[in-house]
Amino acid sequence: MQDKNKFDSRNKSFYLQALGKAIAGRRGSSKPRLGGGLPATMRRIATLAKIAAFQLGQAKKRERAARVGTTIPGILISSITRRCNLDCEGCYSKALRPGARPELSDERLLSLFEEATRLGTGTIMLAGGEPLLRRNLVKKAAGLRGVAIPVFTNGTLVDAEYLDLFTSGRLIPIFSVEGDEQFTTGRRGIGVHEAAMAAAAELRRRGALFGFSVTLTARNADSALSDRFLREIEELGASVLFLIEYVPVASGTDGLVLRDDQKADLSRPGRFDRYAFMTVSLPGDEEAFGGCLAAGRGFIHLADDGALEACPFAPFSDSNAADRSLAEALDSPLMREIRARHGELTETKGGCALWNKRGWAASLSACALGPRSSAERADA
Numbered sequence: 001m002q003d004k005n006k007f008d009s010r011n012k013s014f015y016l017q018a019l020g021k022a023i024a025g026r027r028g029s030s031k032p033r034l035g036g037g038l039p040a041t042m043r044r045i046a047t048l049a050k051i052a053a054f055q056l057g058q059a060k061k062r063e064r065a066a067r068v069g070t071t072i073p074g075i076l077i078s079s080i081t082r083r084c085n086l087d088c089e090g091c092y093s094k095a096l097r098p099g100a101r102p103e104l105s106d107e108r109l110l111s112l113f114e115e116a117t118r119l120g121t122g123t124i125m126l127a128g129g130e131p132l133l134r135r136n137l138v139k140k141a142a143g144l145r146g147v148a149i150p151v152f153t154n155g156t157l158v159d160a161e162y163l164d165l166f167t168s169g170r171l172i173p174i175f176s177v178e179g180d181e182q183f184t185t186g187r188r189g190i191g192v193h194e195a196a197m198a199a200a201a202e203l204r205r206r207g208a209l210f211g212f213s214v215t216l217t218a219r220n221a222d223s224a225l226s227d228r229f230l231r232e233i234e235e236l237g238a239s240v241l242f243l244i245e246y247v248p249v250a251s252g253t254d255g256l257v258l259r260d261d262q263k264a265d266l267s268r269p270g271r272f273d274r275y276a277f278m279t280v281s282l283p284g285d286e287e288a289f290g291g292c293l294a295a296g297r298g299f300i301h302l303a304d305d306g307a308l309e310a311c312p313f314a315p316f317s318d319s320n321a322a323d324r325s326l327a328e329a330l331d332s333p334l335m336r337e338i339r340a341r342h343g344e345l346t347e348t349k350g351g352c353a354l355w356n357k358r359g360w361a362a363s364l365s366a367c368a369l370g371p372r373s374s375a376e377r378a379d380a
Contacts, residue, residue, distance in 0.1 A: 007298040008059045011074050011122070015052040018239060018278045022048050040207030044239065047169040047209055054122065054146040061120030071330060071339060072120040075299035077312055080109060080137060081129040082304055086154055088188050090256075092249060093129050097315060101305040104322060106137040112302065113144055115326045123148045127312070129304070132157040142170040150174045150240075152213055154188060155196030163199070167206045174211045174242060175200060179224035197236065204237035211240035211277070216266065217256040218246075225265055230275055238277045245283060247313045247352045283313055283352045292345035292353050295338035296330050310338050314354040316361045334361075 022045045062072045081103055082093050104112075113124055124147055131138060132153050141149055142165050155175045158166075166173050175196035178184040184193035196212075203210045212233050214224045223229060224243075233241060243266065248254045258266070265271070272279040293299055294311035301309040306322030308329040309315045319332035329335075338345075338354070338361070345353040354361060 007074060007293060008062060011298075012056060012059060014278060014280075015048070015055045019045070019048045019052050021276055021278065022239070024276075040205065043169075043207030044209055048239070050146075050169075051148050055148070058117075058120045058122035058147075065120060070327070071296045071335075073116075073296040073298060073300040073330070074121060075123045075125065076113070076116045076121050076302060077125045077127060077299055078109065078113070078302040079127045079129065079304050079312065080104075080131050080134050083133050084128060084130040084154075085133065085156060086130065086188055086192065088154075090187070090246075090253065092247075092312070097303065103134075103304045104306050106134070106140060108306070108322065109137060109302075110140055110144075112321055112326050113141065113147075117144065117147050119327060121147070123150070125150045125152065127152045130154055130157065132162065135161075138162075138171070139165065142168060144170070148172065150211070152176055152242075154192055155199050156192055158195070158199040163202060163206070166203055166210065167208045169209065172209045172211065172239075173199070173203070174213045174240070176213045176215075179214055179220045179229055183220045183223060200233075200236045200238070209239050211238050211242065213242035213244060215244045215246055216258060216262070218259050218262065219256065221258055221262040221266070225262070230272070234276050240278045240280060241272075242280045242282060245281070245352075247283070247355055249313070249355065283311070292338070292342045294345075294354050295335040295342075297339055297342055300330065300335075308332070308335070310335065310361070311352065311354050313352040314358060314361065316354075316358070 022041070058074070062074060065072045079093065082097060082100065084091070084093070116124060124141075124144070126138065126141065126149060130153060131151055138151065149170060150172045152174045153176065155173070158173070162173075165171055176188075177193055177196055178187050181193040184196075200210055200212075214220070216224060230241075245258055245263075245266075246253075246256045248257055266281060292311075294314065299311070301312045301315075302321060303309055303315070303317070306320045307315075307317040308319050308321050308326075309317045316334065318334040319329040321329045345357060
């Protein structure tokens with residue numbers, strides 16, 4: 001209960017700080033720090049206030065569930081498709097979940113999202129692949145009440161209809177870049193960086209919430225963590241920056257793991273306090289939370305085919321939500337075992353503690369691993 005409260009306390013603080021930064025930016029200058037003019041800034045503040053209030057109510061639901069021994073994740077990460085219009089080097093989705101499997105229908109995914117919200121989940125992250133390829137599902141998800149819905153996208157498919165959806169405040173696009181234009185072009189292709197920045201600029205003008213996501217490697221971390229890049233996205237009007245430590249899921253990629261000095265820079269207390277946006281580091285600081293937050297302690301991952309996995313970086317599953325409730329899938333033997341031993345899953349080199357102990361996870365009874373490449377099987 002105490003560990004769970006630690007997550008909820010941090011989660012509550014995150015949204016309240018985000019609201020506070022938006023208000024401070026408005027008060028601090030006749031030209032608001034987040035850009036877009038006064039009406040746009042006030043729109044962002046109002047949206048953040050609604051999100052923060054909803055999060056407090058959802059935390060109370062999770063607290064009530066915890067008292068009777070039920071674990072409800074504060075965050076549901078749903079990879080709604082493996083399909084993508086890009087072919088990025090080192091893509092997690094392709095490396096960890098190769099091959100095509102039937103995707104859950106729009107109706108089934110929406111049903112699971114609604115169940116998660118009823119149970120107490122406050123944030124549903126839509127990922128992929130490229131989630132904007134499932135336009136009908138994204139449009140329907142925009143109708144969910146209260147819950148915050150970040151959508152992780154490369155930005156190249158953002159059109160007038162998506163801009164309107166994002167402006168409505170129900171969806172929060174998170175544009176995936178690699179830092180500056182050079183790094184993004186090198187990994188994602190020509191024009192991708194420009195497309196993301198153009199969409200961000202238009203959303204700033206409209207007063208919509210949006211953010212950025214950067215996968216940090218030993219190659220791009222110095223650039224992505226530089227004051228120059230961080231000030232650039234601040235000027236664009238970003239409300240949040242996700243900093244995702246590279247996890248070496250494929251053989252021969254250990255050299256991309258953050259160096260010790262880069263990791264120390266990332267985790268330095270107060271490192272990002274001077275910026276107008278919030279930051280989220282993933283997989284996260286397991287030691288600060290008393291162990292790994294996977295398997296529902298803080299978050300859970302729903303794959304596009306319905307497999308309920310402990311973590312996006314560690315695709316271990318023994319249950320599927322295609323034909324059972326989310327609550328039932330969360331209470332599977334594997335998820336219970338990981339939660340029971342979360343204290344053993346502390347910070348390790350390579351970011352994800354659970355992935356680094358994948359041999360242990362694979363050995364758990366009733367654990368059914370999804371298809372993996374021969375190189376990954378050898379690593380396990």
